[in-house]
Amino acid sequence: MLKWSGVKGGVHPDTHKDRSAALKIVQASLPDCVILPLRQHAGADAIPLVKPGDSVLKGQLIAAAGTEVSAPVHASTSGRVRKIGPVQAPHPSGLAADAIVIESDGDDRWIDLDMPDDPFSQAPMELAERVARAGIVGMGGAIFPAAVKLKQGARHEIKTVLVNGSECEPYLTTDDRLMRERAEQIVDGARLIQHILRAYRIVIAIEDNKSEAIAAMRAAAEPFGAIEVEVTPTLYPMGSAKQLIQEITGHEVPAEGRSTSVGVLVHNVGTVYAIQQALRFGRPLISRVVTVAGGCIKSPRNVETVIGAPVQHLIDACGGLTDEPAQLLLGGPMMGVTLPSTQVPVIKGATGVLALQRREVSRATESPCIRCARCVQACPMGLLPLEMARRAKVDDLDGADAAGLKDCILCGSCAYVCPSHIPLVQYFQYAMGEQDARKNAARKNDYTRMLMDARNARLEKEVAAKAAAKAAKKSRASSTSESAP
Amino acid sequence: MTPRSSPHAHAGSSVNRIMLDVCLALIPCTSVGFYLFGWPAAYLWLVTCAAAVATEIVCLQLRGRPVNTVLDGSALLTGWLIALTLPPWAPWWIGVGGSLFAIAIGKQLYGGVGMNLFNPAMLARVGLLIAFPLQMTTWIQPLPLAGLTYPDALEGLRITFEPATRIDGYTGATALGELKTALTLKQTAPDILAEHFVWWQSLFGLHAGSLGETSELLVLLGAAWLLWRRIISWEIPVALLLTLAMLATVASIVNPLQQAGPLFHLTSGGVLLGAFFIATDPVTSPISRTAKLLFGAGCAVVIFVVRVWGGFPEAVGFAVLFMNALTPLLDTAFKPRVYGRTHRGKPLPVTHAKVVVNHGRKS
Numbered sequence: 001m002l003k004w005s006g007v008k009g010g011v012h013p014d015t016h017k018d019r020s021a022a023l024k025i026v027q028a029s030l031p032d033c034v035i036l037p038l039r040q041h042a043g044a045d046a047i048p049l050v051k052p053g054d055s056v057l058k059g060q061l062i063a064a065a066g067t068e069v070s071a072p073v074h075a076s077t078s079g080r081v082r083k084i085g086p087v088q089a090p091h092p093s094g095l096a097a098d099a100i101v102i103e104s105d106g107d108d109r110w111i112d113l114d115m116p117d118d119p120f121s122q123a124p125m126e127l128a129e130r131v132a133r134a135g136i137v138g139m140g141g142a143i144f145p146a147a148v149k150l151k152q153g154a155r156h157e158i159k160t161v162l163v164n165g166s167e168c169e170p171y172l173t174t175d176d177r178l179m180r181e182r183a184e185q186i187v188d189g190a191r192l193i194q195h196i197l198r199a200y201r202i203v204i205a206i207e208d209n210k211s212e213a214i215a216a217m218r219a220a221a222e223p224f225g226a227i228e229v230e231v232t233p234t235l236y237p238m239g240s241a242k243q244l245i246q247e248i249t250g251h252e253v254p255a256e257g258r259s260t261s262v263g264v265l266v267h268n269v270g271t272v273y274a275i276q277q278a279l280r281f282g283r284p285l286i287s288r289v290v291t292v293a294g295g296c297i298k299s300p301r302n303v304e305t306v307i308g309a310p311v312q313h314l315i316d317a318c319g320g321l322t323d324e325p326a327q328l329l330l331g332g333p334m335m336g337v338t339l340p341s342t343q344v345p346v347i348k349g350a351t352g353v354l355a356l357q358r359r360e361v362s363r364a365t366e367s368p369c370i371r372c373a374r375c376v377q378a379c380p381m382g383l384l385p386l387e388m389a390r391r392a393k394v395d396d397l398d399g400a401d402a403a404g405l406k407d408c409i410l411c412g413s414c415a416y417v418c419p420s421h422i423p424l425v426q427y428f429q430y431a432m433g434e435q436d437a438r439k440n441a442a443r444k445n446d447y448t449r450m451l452m453d454a455r456n457a458r459l460e461k462e463v464a465a466k467a468a469a470k471a472a473k474k475s476r477a478s479s480t481s482e483s484a485p
Numbered sequence: 486m487t488p489r490s491s492p493h494a495h496a497g498s499s500v501n502r503i504m505l506d507v508c509l510a511l512i513p514c515t516s517v518g519f520y521l522f523g524w525p526a527a528y529l530w531l532v533t534c535a536a537a538v539a540t541e542i543v544c545l546q547l548r549g550r551p552v553n554t555v556l557d558g559s560a561l562l563t564g565w566l567i568a569l570t571l572p573p574w575a576p577w578w579i580g581v582g583g584s585l586f587a588i589a590i591g592k593q594l595y596g597g598v599g600m601n602l603f604n605p606a607m608l609a610r611v612g613l614l615i616a617f618p619l620q621m622t623t624w625i626q627p628l629p630l631a632g633l634t635y636p637d638a639l640e641g642l643r644i645t646f647e648p649a650t651r652i653d654g655y656t657g658a659t660a661l662g663e664l665k666t667a668l669t670l671k672q673t674a675p676d677i678l679a680e681h682f683v684w685w686q687s688l689f690g691l692h693a694g695s696l697g698e699t700s701e702l703l704v705l706l707g708a709a710w711l712l713w714r715r716i717i718s719w720e721i722p723v724a725l726l727l728t729l730a731m732l733a734t735v736a737s738i739v740n741p742l743q744q745a746g747p748l749f750h751l752t753s754g755g756v757l758l759g760a761f762f763i764a765t766d767p768v769t770s771p772i773s774r775t776a777k778l779l780f781g782a783g784c785a786v787v788i789f790v791v792r793v794w795g796g797f798p799e800a801v802g803f804a805v806l807f808m809n810a811l812t813p814l815l816d817t818a819f820k821p822r823v824y825g826r827t828h829r830g831k832p833l834p835v836t837h838a839k840v841v842v843n844h845g846r847k848s
Contacts, residue, residue: 008824013494014494092489242824246824252824252825253824257825257832261836262835263836333491333493334491334493334494335491335492336491338489356493360494361494362493367598368597368599370599370768371767371768372503373767376821384820407826410491412491412492415495416494416495419498420500420599421499423489423490425491425492426489426490429490
């Protein structure tokens, strides 16, 4: 198909959204204990501020942001800190990650929230700081600290605040439901972001398969100027920031650059909602809406839950499992990760929990590449996935980079269409990890060398200083002996 | 539950399905080949396909690869394509030898499916044509049209499996061969064509030629299926056919007495089968759109040059092999433009530079 503008490539996976999109968001009950990993965001671990045995209140800051790019963690319910230490993390490896475990006291008692004044009367940087303190991260799954993005954006001329409601991942309907049920809050949040960035306009982008969300957002945006609701075609990965910017503005984000380079800042619908809650009511990010779906879930729907609730708790809220799932996923089927068990906690970036039946997952074995180039046609970034994989397989990392690895967004469109069922994304992830490892090793080497050089220089200096002192002493001694009678 | 990398969903396509689709697309033109040329054509097709599959199994075993790989259907397809390009009454060993060469040397020696540089079927065809010119150019007249009686099943067996069987009464020349020979006898192209070439007959396949490439209409039917199923893309065939038509048109305007014109070139020989089924072989053709267009155009140039000035009447095989050799070069030279980068791979310029905005901070 010829297409001269807009997103190139992309795929059309079955959406599987109907069942969970039909039902209202339901509040999950309070779990007995919540598990709050110290890293639920891109960047450094948060630093715990409490110790085991401490009583905490709902919304209390329990771990502070480690560095500039990091996010704090708040208690999602009231209770006692049971332990701080390794727990099974929501990661396919099943490896442990540090977390704060809070035993709920059942009261769910809020801390006194710092109720802000009218945010529109406050300085933008003040507001960005509030967002940072609320621990908000990209809720669409990117988990990049939202405040870091806002602060970076504030240093650029931002024409457009792009609210990402495309939700292109199959099964997931959290953004859809959020837009239908909380449209006014989202519009308010978008206007607050606009205020922070001094942006010219707001565009809310929604895929054309969410007609009710489109109508709700249009109605909510109506009273305000400079807000448009734009309908995009249903195409995966429309929800990727780069692709959405291309679709809406016609511009491409320069390679190695950020969306701010083209005057756009993208925030997911869920993030915008969380920002609104933080700026209007002072609420930190301690709950979120999660789609619980898949063939093994009795009644798939969206559940609003506290962060840190075990996945099993959400599944129970949806009537439990009807069948042993063939695959348990955190996130959507295109970019989500397998979960090691249902005991892992829901984290800030958890868009969905999917329990998939055997027929819903791809299980064919890999066969040789026949160079059919479907991956090339599907790639929204214009890369050569088959070449990248071929190079990555033999550890030719530079070759893989030249074939496009450095621009890969890991969307999985290539592997989705591959008739040979080659796990392309796995090769790319491996190659990227390997590159990181090499870069780290190189950095470490450089650092070691720097320390060695510094040490040598210091030793040399010491030797020189000693020699000089000796010489001085000698000359002093000789001069005194000369002057002696 | 074993951890697996995303994506966990899949479009449901498979290599088997692709090969099956191509085979389905070949059924119409193969059937008409059987109809026109009778039992010997069917026997030849059968032994050629069987030999290809058998060779694949043996090679996989020798290479210590899982033998069930043969189920991907690629060997069957190669055998099938070879059979379609053979003279319909060629002896069995032509088909078997062709398959053996194509699969063992042309494919498995390079590392199996997906690894070969050259199209195995065309390697076999060109190899056979050079090694056995007589058998490879003994054409049969379409039986029903020429009013000839079909050899019965037994007679057919003799024709295919007993090399000494005389088939003189059935032979005829292809349009391309006719033109080439007649031109050397100082006849003019329009005269020759008026006598031997009726374009609509050619379209329906009612003339002498290879087993499966005579009926252009049915090849097009198969091609439409492939395009609809998105097994092939339009670039290579369209570039090939347009370029060939253009060259033929220009040539017939410049030299009307010696040149046959576009209609003749497009409906004769294996051009259509080659354009849609052979040149589009994903393994041996380039990836990006520009490279595909050049690949198709290049095939057409070679076909035209060899047909007009070369020693062989038909040249699809040579053309495809020649362009196969250029595929890696085309792939390297013409990559798709990467998002956010120029054609040369440099990042696009930043349109919104950093601005100094003091958001009420005390500086």
